[in-house]
Amino acid sequence: MNIVVCVKQVPDTATERKLRSDDKTLDRDAADGVVNELDEYAVEEALRLKEAHGGEVTVLTMGPDKASETIRKALAMGADKAVHLVDDALHGSDALGTSYALAQTLKKIGFDLVVLGSESTDARTGVLAAMLAERLGVPQLTFANKVEVNGTSIAIQRVTDYGYDKVEAVLPAVVSVVEKINEPRYPSFKGIMAAKKKPVEKLGVADAEIDVAQVGLAGSWSEVADFAAAPPRAAGTVVKDEGDGGVKAADFLASKKFV
Amino acid sequence: MSVDRVLPTPEAHDLLDLVRDLIGKEVAPRAAADESARRFPREVFTTLGAAGLLGLPYPEEHGGAAQPYEVYLQVIEELAAGWLAVGLGLSVHTLSCFPVAAYGTDAQRESLLPEMLGGGLLGAYCLSEPHSGSDAAALTTKAVRDDGGYAVDGVKAWITHGGVADFYTLMARTSPDGARGISCFHVPASAANLSGGLSFGEPERKMGMKSSPTAQVRFDGLRLAPDALVGAEGEGFRIAMAALDGGRLGIAACAVGLAQAAFDAAVSYAGERRQFGSRIVDFQGVSFMLADMATQIAAARALYLDAARARDAGRPYGTQAAMAKLFATDMCMKVTTDAVQVLGGYGYVEDFPVERYMREAKVLQIVEGTNQVQRLVIGRALAGPRP
Ligand SMILES: Cc1cc2nc3c(=O)[nH]c(=O)nc-3n(C[C@H](O)[C@H](O)[C@H](O)COP(=O)(O)OP(=O)(O)OC[C@H]3O[C@@H](n4cnc5c(N)ncnc54)[C@H](O)[C@@H]3O)c2cc1C
Ligand SMILES: Cc1cc2nc3c(=O)[nH]c(=O)nc-3n(C[C@H](O)[C@H](O)[C@H](O)COP(=O)(O)OP(=O)(O)OC[C@H]3O[C@@H](n4cnc5c(N)ncnc54)[C@H](O)[C@@H]3O)c2cc1C
Numbered sequence: 001m002n003i004v005v006c007v008k009q010v011p012d013t014a015t016e017r018k019l020r021s022d023d024k025t026l027d028r029d030a031a032d033g034v035v036n037e038l039d040e041y042a043v044e045e046a047l048r049l050k051e052a053h054g055g056e057v058t059v060l061t062m063g064p065d066k067a068s069e070t071i072r073k074a075l076a077m078g079a080d081k082a083v084h085l086v087d088d089a090l091h092g093s094d095a096l097g098t099s100y101a102l103a104q105t106l107k108k109i110g111f112d113l114v115v116l117g118s119e120s121t122d123a124r125t126g127v128l129a130a131m132l133a134e135r136l137g138v139p140q141l142t143f144a145n146k147v148e149v150n151g152t153s154i155a156i157q158r159v160t161d162y163g164y165d166k167v168e169a170v171l172p173a174v175v176s177v178v179e180k181i182n183e184p185r186y187p188s189f190k191g192i193m194a195a196k197k198k199p200v201e202k203l204g205v206a207d208a209e210i211d212v213a214q215v216g217l218a219g220s221w222s223e224v225a226d227f228a229a230a231p232p233r234a235a236g237t238v239v240k241d242e243g244d245g246g247v248k249a250a251d252f253l254a255s256k257k258f259v
Numbered sequence: 260m261s262v263d264r265v266l267p268t269p270e271a272h273d274l275l276d277l278v279r280d281l282i283g284k285e286v287a288p289r290a291a292a293d294e295s296a297r298r299f300p301r302e303v304f305t306t307l308g309a310a311g312l313l314g315l316p317y318p319e320e321h322g323g324a325a326q327p328y329e330v331y332l333q334v335i336e337e338l339a340a341g342w343l344a345v346g347l348g349l350s351v352h353t354l355s356c357f358p359v360a361a362y363g364t365d366a367q368r369e370s371l372l373p374e375m376l377g378g379g380l381l382g383a384y385c386l387s388e389p390h391s392g393s394d395a396a397a398l399t400t401k402a403v404r405d406d407g408g409y410a411v412d413g414v415k416a417w418i419t420h421g422g423v424a425d426f427y428t429l430m431a432r433t434s435p436d437g438a439r440g441i442s443c444f445h446v447p448a449s450a451a452n453l454s455g456g457l458s459f460g461e462p463e464r465k466m467g468m469k470s471s472p473t474a475q476v477r478f479d480g481l482r483l484a485p486d487a488l489v490g491a492e493g494e495g496f497r498i499a500m501a502a503l504d505g506g507r508l509g510i511a512a513c514a515v516g517l518a519q520a521a522f523d524a525a526v527s528y529a530g531e532r533r534q535f536g537s538r539i540v541d542f543q544g545v546s547f548m549l550a551d552m553a554t555q556i557a558a559a560r561a562l563y564l565d566a567a568r569a570r571d572a573g574r575p576y577g578t579q580a581a582m583a584k585l586f587a588t589d590m591c592m593k594v595t596t597d598a599v600q601v602l603g604g605y606g607y608v609e610d611f612p613v614e615r616y617m618r619e620a621k622v623l624q625i626v627e628g629t630n631q632v633q634r635l636v637i638g639r640a641l642a643g644p645r646p
Binding site: 185186187188189190191192193 | 270273274277280281306309310311312324
């Protein structure tokens with residue numbers, strides 16, 4: 001089975017993240033780049049599927065040169081090879097643009113199964129799996145906490161508010177995973193060494209036959225009009241217990257829809 | 260604070276990054292709770308094994324990672340800063356693998372090392388006995404040869420990983436001839452499956468490092484195959500001492516890591532705690548103490564790394580290893596004690612980790628040769644052979 005995992009480099013959530021004032025895109029120099037957390041689960045699931053069914057795992061990343069660190073991490077975990085879509089023309093692409101660029105690349109490199117995280121920690125639109133599946137004309141099986149492949153059919157458990165749905169489809173397909181699906185492995189020291197020798201193919205927009213009018217800041221349908229720093233956290237509400245503390249605390253939780 | 264390290268290769272940087280990641284997620288978060296529960300974290304060693312860290316300074320062909328001591332020891336240092344029982348445990352495991360790796364036959368290396376270095380097994384090193392500590396050559400556990408191999412009788416004391424290890428590297432007497440009558444054996448825990456003869460004491464109730472089991476290992480007619488012998492008969496004491504030269508560097512690295520952890524806690528506390536209207540770090544009496552701690556830690560690190568580089572270059576390094584162990588562990592005792600002082604009353608209670616560091620530091624002045632024995636080793640090298 002030819003599995004492609006889409007992996008995004010995101011700024012470390014433990015550091016302060018900023019947008020650039022000039023073009024209102026992410027300031028990638030301001031923070032360390034790490035693998036989007038859910039994408040580690042996606043890589044893990046792809047590796048488990050490969051271990052069970054054979055085949056090959058390819059990592060696909062769209063991002064600047066620096067994103068090669070992220071590729072290396074996924075290769076160290078055990079992926080076989082990588083494709084790095086990197087081109088200045090892609091800078092500032094919105095979700096529609098990104099899904100178009102990734103879809104063009106996927107058509108070019110071929111796949112039986114595409115695995116994504118269900119959401120990134122920086123932009124968090126959570127729409128990429130759906131958009132990709134539409135653009136590729138294949139079934140989408142999203143928010144999976146369990147994936148089973150049987151020959152050419154695939155079944156997942158989709159996590160919902162009330163439990164889970166069983167969703168089945170025929171390959172090729174796009175799957176997105178949630179963190180309950182597995183426990184990602186650590187790369188081993190040998191894996192880290194081996195990753196340096198694994199092939200990483202760099203593609204530009206021309207190689208992937210991407211129409212530049214549909215990507216980048218200019219090609220994006222959405223536009224960041226303005227942004228502001230998050231307001232400092234306000235002081236919490238103090239509930240003074242005058243015999244009715246429990247009721248007040250419960251009312252507060254109810255007002256926030258926690259209970 | 261992450262220590263800025265000069266490492267010899269890019270791969271060593273990758274290795275240290277991996278180690279820090281593992282420490283942050285799998286090691287440090289559970290240290291305090293497991294220490295107070297006296298719970299041995301076997302799974303942590305399994306994780307380290309899966310990451311390829313149980314055989315760092317040994318050749319790749321046998322499942323090791325072919326890292327120089329200079330790099331391996333800095334891994335130990337970082338682990339010890341996260342949790343001494345884990346850093347020291349890895350050091351003891353690595354020490355236990357040394358005799359087979361350095362003195363074993365090709366057949367022993369090929370059959371045993373892959374599992375010991377890369378298969379997730381955990382080792383223990385059995386030299387000390389109830390009546391033979393510093394005077395290790397006075398050991399009395401004996402291995403008697405007969406037609407089918409050896410029969411072992413005796414008691415080993417203070418054995419780190421006693422009862423939880425998968426193999427025991429054993430020094431036992433094969434003749435009454437003093438230090439020259441001692442031989443080294445590789446004892447898989449499974450050796451007792453057939454005929455019994457291996458049992459363990461209750462883990463000692465220690466001052467610190469409570470999660471790491473230290474127990475007696477008792478041999479009662481344990482049968483060993485002839486090929487359990489590592490090196491020649493009578494070569495055991497020399498092997499044991501050669502193993503300890505490397506082991507002492509591991510203890511020195513543990514001491515530097517533990518001191519660094521205590522120092523980091525002290526600096527961060529001193530920057531926040533206010534008395535008399537200012538941060539205590541702004542009082543010269545406190546900042547001079549911190550300055551001395553930082554200097555001593557840096558000096559100890561430089562000393563053990565210098566000895567490691569001598570070893571990596573194939574030079575004699577036993578005396579330097581003894582100096583590094585002596586200096587680093589005395590330094591660690593002082594630094595951890597001062598860290599408690601910097602935190603005042605808060606340093607004396609379990610809400611902060613420094614009281615634990617201080618309790619843990621003490622053992623490093625005792626194991627793998629007390630610091631008196633280190634002086635003895637250094638002094639003998641100075642005196643040269645007797646006329
Ligand atoms: C702060 C911020 C806000 C943004 N807001 C918007 C917005 O409101 N509307 C909009 O259209 N765009 C927005 N963007 C742009 C958006 O980040 C990119 O289009 C992004 O590449 C895809 O969106 P996502 O990360 O939200 O994807 P998600 O759907 O949240 O990510 C799901 C999965 O898609 C995969 N994936 C995502 N990006 C890549 C990639 N570059 N390479 C490989 N795999 C990838 C990963 O597997 C990931 O887990 C924003 C960006 C930032 C930094
Ligand atoms: C937690 C822990 C883990 C251990 N793990 C192991 C292990 O895995 N394997 C193992 O084999 N052993 C292990 N040991 C044993 C350790 O190596 C011994 O405790 C140590 O070598 C000292 O021996 P002793 O306790 O018998 O003290 P003794 O040798 O009785 O020493 C008592 C005191 O006398 C001093 N002394 C002795 N001889 C001299 C001399 N010639 N000149 C000056 N002073 C002298 C010593 O420095 C010490 O202060 C461990 C010990 C502890 C506490």
